Amino acid sequence: xxxxxxxxxxxxxxxxxxxxxxxxxxxxxxxxxxxxxxxxxxxxxxxxxxxxxxxxxxxxxxxxxxxxxxxxxxxxxxxxxxxxxxxxxxxxxxxxxxxxxxxxxxxxxxxxxxxxxxxxxxxxxxxxxxxxxxxxxxxxxxxxxxxxxxxxxxxxxxxxxxxxxxxxxxxxxxxxxxxxxxxxxxxxxxxxxxxxxxxxxxxxxxxxxxxxxxxxxxxxxxxxxxxxxxxxx
Amino acid sequence: xxxxxxxxxxxxxxxxxxxxxxxxxxxxxxxxxxxxxxxxxxxxxxxxxxxxxxxxxxxxxxxxxxxxxxxxxxxxxxxxxxxxxxxxxxxxxxxxxxxxxxxxxxxxxxxxxxxxxxxxxxxxxxxxxxxxxxxxxxxxxxxxxxxxxxxxxxxxxxxxxxxxxxxxxxxxxxxxxxxxxxxxxxxxxxxxxxxxxxxxxxxxxxxxxxxxxxxxxxxxxxxxxxxxxxxxxxxxxxxxxxxxxxxxxxxxxxxxxxxxxxxxxxxxxxxxxxxxxxxxxxxxxxxxxxxxxxxxxxxxxxxxxxxxxxxxxxxxxxxxxxxxxxxxxxxxxxxxxxxxxxxxxxxxxxxxxxxxxxxxxxxxxxxxxxxxxxxxxxxxxxxxxxxxxxxxxxxxxxxxxxxxxxxxxxxxxxxxxxxxxxxxxxxxxxxxxxxxxxxxxxxxxxxxxxxxxxxxxx
Numbered sequence: 113x114x115x116x117x118x119x120x121x122x123x124x125x126x127x128x129x130x131x132x133x134x135x136x137x138x139x140x141x142x143x144x145x146x147x148x149x150x151x152x153x154x155x156x157x158x159x160x161x162x163x164x165x166x167x168x169x170x171x172x173x174x175x176x177x178x179x180x181x182x183x184x185x186x187x188x189x190x191x192x193x194x195x196x197x198x199x200x201x202x203x204x205x206x207x208x209x210x211x212x213x214x215x216x217x218x219x220x221x222x223x224x225x226x227x228x229x230x231x232x233x234x235x236x237x238x239x240x241x242x243x244x245x246x247x248x249x250x251x252x253x254x255x256x257x258x259x260x261x262x263x264x265x266x267x268x269x270x271x272x273x274x275x276x277x278x279x280x281x282x283x284x285x286x287x288x289x290x291x292x293x294x295x296x297x298x299x300x301x302x303x304x305x306x307x308x309x310x311x312x313x314x315x316x317x318x319x320x321x322x323x324x325x326x327x328x329x330x331x332x333x334x335x336x337x338x339x340x341x342x343x344x345x
Numbered sequence: 346x347x348x349x350x351x352x353x354x355x356x357x358x359x360x361x362x363x364x365x366x367x368x369x370x371x372x373x374x375x376x377x378x379x380x381x382x383x384x385x386x387x388x389x390x391x392x393x394x395x396x397x398x399x400x401x402x403x404x405x406x407x408x409x410x411x412x413x414x415x416x417x418x419x420x421x422x423x424x425x426x427x428x429x430x431x432x433x434x435x436x437x438x439x440x441x442x443x444x445x446x447x448x449x450x451x452x453x454x455x456x457x458x459x460x461x462x463x464x465x466x467x468x469x470x471x472x473x474x475x476x477x478x479x480x481x482x483x484x485x486x487x488x489x490x491x492x493x494x495x496x497x498x499x500x501x502x503x504x505x506x507x508x509x510x511x512x513x514x515x516x517x518x519x520x521x522x523x524x525x526x527x528x529x530x531x532x533x534x535x536x537x538x539x540x541x542x543x544x545x546x547x548x549x550x551x552x553x554x555x556x557x558x559x560x561x562x563x564x565x566x567x568x569x570x571x572x573x574x575x576x577x578x579x580x581x582x583x584x585x586x587x588x589x590x591x592x593x594x595x596x597x598x599x600x601x602x603x604x605x606x607x608x609x610x611x612x613x614x615x616x617x618x619x620x621x622x623x624x625x626x627x628x629x630x631x632x633x634x635x636x637x638x639x640x641x642x643x644x645x646x647x648x649x650x651x652x653x654x655x656x657x658x659x660x661x662x663x664x665x666x667x668x669x670x671x672x673x674x675x676x677x678x679x680x681x682x683x684x685x686x687x688x689x690x691x692x693x694x695x696x697x698x699x700x701x702x703x704x705x706x707x708x709x710x711x712x713x714x715x716x717x718x719x720x721x722x723x724x725x726x727x728x729x730x731x732x733x734x735x736x737x738x739x740x741x742x743x744x745x746x747x748x749x750x751x752x753x754x755x756x757x758x759x760x761x762x763x764x765x766x767x768x769x770x771x772x773x774x775x776x777x778x779x780x781x782x783x784x785x786x787x788x789x790x791x792x793x794x795x796x797x798x799x800x801x802x803x
Contacts, residue, residue, distance in 0.1 A: 123602055124579045130595065131586030167732060192574035213578035217585035 118148030145169025179206035186227035278334030373446035394466040417441035568728035634673035660698025664705035668755035684711035712767025
């Protein structure tokens with residue numbers, strides 16, 4: 113999952129990026145509204161953390177501009193303005209959530225994950241793609257009662273493919289969502305990561321759990337919906 | 346008193362009148378005096394004591410109970426009734442008339458008629474009693490009138506104060522503002538009598554001023570809380586991230602960043618305390634604060650940071666403010682620091698001390714600045730910054746507020762205006778000669794040549 117943090121306080125921006133990266137997100141940052149707007153236009157983020165009082169272009173303008181351009185990226189406002197009027201104004205302008213500084217980092221993480229889940233049409237934290245089950249909050253992978261350990265990057269790639277099950281996800285999109293813009297991404301990084309995921313899933317899942325579409329990307333087939341007994345086939 | 350005098354006058358008139366009547370009854374005929382009165386001369390019947398004597402002193406006729414009172418002998422004496430006390434102790438008035446006896450018609454001759462003395466004595470106790478009764482009546486009347494007046498006054502005042510009491514009750518029930526603290530409470534003048542309307546208007550004015558003060562304090566508290574949110578959020582996030590992923594490098598960075606935030610918070614708290622201590626109640630004993638020395642002290646470490654690496658300083662070494670030296674240093678340091686920090690590249694900072702050495706004005710000129718005339722109206726408000734995002738954490742926007750508070754405590758006044766994109770800030774004793782409502786213009790020297798003294802000289 114790739115996030116954009118737009119925050120003018122360098123210290124807060126860096127600590128947010130550090131924490132969110134440690135939590136498994138790929139994080140880009142912007143120190144002002146203008147840079148934030150440019151980044152949000154250039155990259156498809158899974159969520160944006162946006163301060164309101166920003167130099168050059170204020171946060172509300174960034175928010176309204178993105179919404180007017182029909183960009184539906186979930187946006188969480190992170191602001192020192194705690195008045196109801198400010199919250200109403202931010203949410204009315206198109207923000208999906210509003211968190212007042214100072215805040216709990218756990219709460220920020222939970223809200224971001226919930227925002228991303230809802231944006232994918234998922235209400236629950238557990239995502240079942242048989243035979244594996246992803247805990248989107250705990251960032252863990254279960255097969256039956258066994259928890260399979262994944263490094264953050266590989267988990268992020270698997271989660272992204274699972275969230276888009278049934279669709280071929282291009283390598284470029286995977287790179288965009290898994291790696292922050294300041295990270296050096298090797299040309300075969302995605303392929304290597306997919307290979308590593310397959311190895312970890314063996315022997316719990318078949319080798320074709322993740323299908324390769326040569327020259328395009330990767331696909332996890334969408335699971336067939338369960339049919340109840342007595343239902344005509 | 347007038348009634349008593351009137352009664353006394355009437356009494357005396359009646360005595361004179363009766364004496365005249367008795368005198369007219371004394372006849373002279375056949376060389377003899379005769380008192381022609383048929384009745385008794387006793388006082389109970391006659392109502393007065395009467396004695397008629399000849400001018401030689403022989404008694405012609407007298408009341409049998411005539412009291413022993415002196416007989417008048419001077420015919421030229423005024424014919425007025427004189428108060429006397431009778432032997433029985435009662436009060437009376439006596440009168441003597443010297444009259445020629447009337448000639449009897451039957452005895453016409455040429456001899457002059459003899460003079461007789463008609464002396465009357467009448468009891469006057471009824472007059473005294475009447476006077477006492479009048480006095481008593483008057484006293485009682487006055488007493489009743491006073492009591493009535495007091496009652497009426499009490500009733501009137503009580504009735505008049507009823508509206509004042511109602512006003513007091515209304516004022517007692519007032520809160521400074523409504524529950525939200527935004528809408529000022531006011532009294533409605535129309536509900537009070539016209540006499541109280543000026544008082545109600547004055548109270549409304551007081552409430553308005555109180556509301557403005559509260560609103561200003563609320564904005565200040567709001568700004569202070571807002572100012573604290575970001576550093577606390579930084580501290581909180583750094584600590585939480587480090588505790589969630591406690592890697593050595595992250596923990597070390599957490600400690601370093603936390604210390605930096607603590608320093609910033611300390612500066613902010615110190616600024617807030619300095620602002621609070623600007624209260625006039627905390628003024629210490631003033632002393633002589635030499636402005637040139639203070640300016641040099643402040644300029645020395647700042648000059649290198651100033652545009653062009655220099656700060657011009659012009660003034661007389663004898664110029665002193667009569668203030669706390671520490672307060673003067675706060676003022677000078679904040680003004681010069683601001684000038685250095687907010688002057689755009691390629692600009693200048695110039696310090697001039699003008700006016701009387703006993704009451705000098707410090708003028709700080711710096712330019713060009715990005716400040717607009719609209720911003721100039723607000724730039725001394727606590728926490729105000731030209732950048733609404735407040736990204737610049739090196740300044741809290743309290744410097745000028747502190748200057749103003751400290752200046753007010755020491756009887757100094759700060760003014761500022763823009764002059765050709767330069768900010769001119771002037772501060773000095775309140776009794777400034779420039780009191781025409783216009784911003785005081787510093788009497789600046791012409792700067793055609795190099796400054797006479799600069800930080801580089803220090």
